[in-house]
Amino acid sequence: MNISPALEDYLESIFIINAKKSSVRVKDMAKFAGVKPPSVIEALNHLQDKGLVEHEPYGYIELTSEGHKLAESIYEKHNILKKFFNEILGIDEKTAGEDACRIEHYLSKETLDRIVNFIRFIETAPSAEQKPNWLNNFHYFMKHNKRPPCCPKPEKGK
Amino acid sequence: MNISPALEDYLESIFIINAKKSSVRVKDMAKFAGVKPPSVIEALNHLQDKGLVEHEPYGYIELTSEGHKLAESIYEKHNILKKFFNEILGIDEKTAGEDACRIEHYLSKETLDRIVNFIRFIETAPSAEQKPNWLNNFHYFMKHNKRPPCCPKPEKGK
DNA sequence: TAGTATATTTAGGCATACCTAATATTAGAA
DNA sequence: TTCTAATATTAGGTATGCCTAAATATACTA
Numbered sequence: 001m002n003i004s005p006a007l008e009d010y011l012e013s014i015f016i017i018n019a020k021k022s023s024v025r026v027k028d029m030a031k032f033a034g035v036k037p038p039s040v041i042e043a044l045n046h047l048q049d050k051g052l053v054e055h056e057p058y059g060y061i062e063l064t065s066e067g068h069k070l071a072e073s074i075y076e077k078h079n080i081l082k083k084f085f086n087e088i089l090g091i092d093e094k095t096a097g098e099d100a101c102r103i104e105h106y107l108s109k110e111t112l113d114r115i116v117n118f119i120r121f122i123e124t125a126p127s128a129e130q131k132p133n134w135l136n137n138f139h140y141f142m143k144h145n146k147r148p149p150c151c152p153k154p155e156k157g158k
Numbered sequence: 159m160n161i162s163p164a165l166e167d168y169l170e171s172i173f174i175i176n177a178k179k180s181s182v183r184v185k186d187m188a189k190f191a192g193v194k195p196p197s198v199i200e201a202l203n204h205l206q207d208k209g210l211v212e213h214e215p216y217g218y219i220e221l222t223s224e225g226h227k228l229a230e231s232i233y234e235k236h237n238i239l240k241k242f243f244n245e246i247l248g249i250d251e252k253t254a255g256e257d258a259c260r261i262e263h264y265l266s267k268e269t270l271d272r273i274v275n276f277i278r279f280i281e282t283a284p285s286a287e288q289k290p291n292w293l294n295n296f297h298y299f300m301k302h303n304k305r306p307p308c309c310p311k312p313e314k315g316k
Numbered sequence: 317t318a319g320t321a322t323a324t325t326t327a328g329g330c331a332t333a334c335c336t337a338a339t340a341t342t343a344g345a346a
Numbered sequence: 347t348t349c350t351a352a353t354a355t356t357a358g359g360t361a362t363g364c365c366t367a368a369a370t371a372t373a374c375t376a
Contacts, residue, residue, distance in 0.1 A: 089272040106260035114247040
């Protein structure tokens with residue numbers, strides 16, 4: 001299923017709104033996307049043509065099972081990227097979310113997989129309680145614009 | 159100066175083609191962008207309106223000094239991202255370049271700065287000849303789907 | 317139940333970014 | 347120099363994604 005970035009965003013928004021409201025309306029989607037209702041209607045027509053959404057005129061908006069699956073995968077992608085930006089690169093949460101939202105449509109599966117693995121690599125690190133040391137060092141480096149004073153090479157000098 | 163992603167790509171392409179050909183023609187840009195010549199003409203008209211490009215009909219295409227500055231900054235962004243994908247995440251060069259090209263227009267300055275610093279952090283690592291150890295470990299992790307056998311925490315056990 | 321406010325939809329318009337087909341220009345070969 | 351092939355441009359068309367204004371439907375209130 002091949003849909004444009006804009007349609008991906010609309011689809012994702014249905015998924016997200018659904019998660020807390022149980023009923024999704026044109027108004028909600030328009031607000032979420034920062035767009036006027038006619039734009040939503042147009043998008044919904046396209047999504048319906050592609051069998052991703054069900055929407056009777058003046059009624060509620062629902063994802064088909066295919067639409068749900070796709071929306072969920074888009075949302076996951078979004079979250080992975082946000083996590084990467086926020087937790088690893090140390091970007092503030094708001095910016096991390098915005099950036100994730102903008103680039104989530106453009107990354108290859110390969111690159112996304114690597115990022116997933118990078119996060120996994122860090123999270124499963126055996127050495128540290130929370131974060132591996134080098135990541136702490138990176139965050140120190142970002143903050144103070146220099147490396148932390150100690151440990152250039154642990155095996156050698158004290 | 160605010161231009162669309164597509165125009166950014168066209169501008170960047172002039173910069174890149176210029177670097178090896180000294181003269182840039184519509185044909186070259188069309189080939190580079192994978193697009194037909196009329197699309198290039200249209201883009202050039204917009205870029206000219208914005209004072210970024212000079213182009214006499216049927217003549218060569220040149221960047222103004224402002225255009226050059228902007229193109230260069232776009233190109234740098236592209237390279238940073240490519241480097242990040244390729245050297246750090248370990249994506250193959252082709253995919254790294256493609257992904258960089260697609261997302262270079264959408265990342266915030268903040269995030270890009272972080273990535274720059276992340277690369278710098280790694281390149282200036284005092285501990286290793288080439289790559290810090292954890293990065294080698296990550297690449298091992300990607301390749302074999304498990305951590306390298308040794309050294310969970312260097313200071314402790316041998 | 318009638319009227320009104322809100323929500324939705326339709327109609328029509330604009331900008332971007334692409335295309336094909338037709339036309340114009342340039343440059344090189346005969 | 348003339349003709350032709352290559353290149354560039356213009357004209358006009360399509361799709362996407364947004365908009366405003368007008369029309370329609372729904373739901374709530376009196």
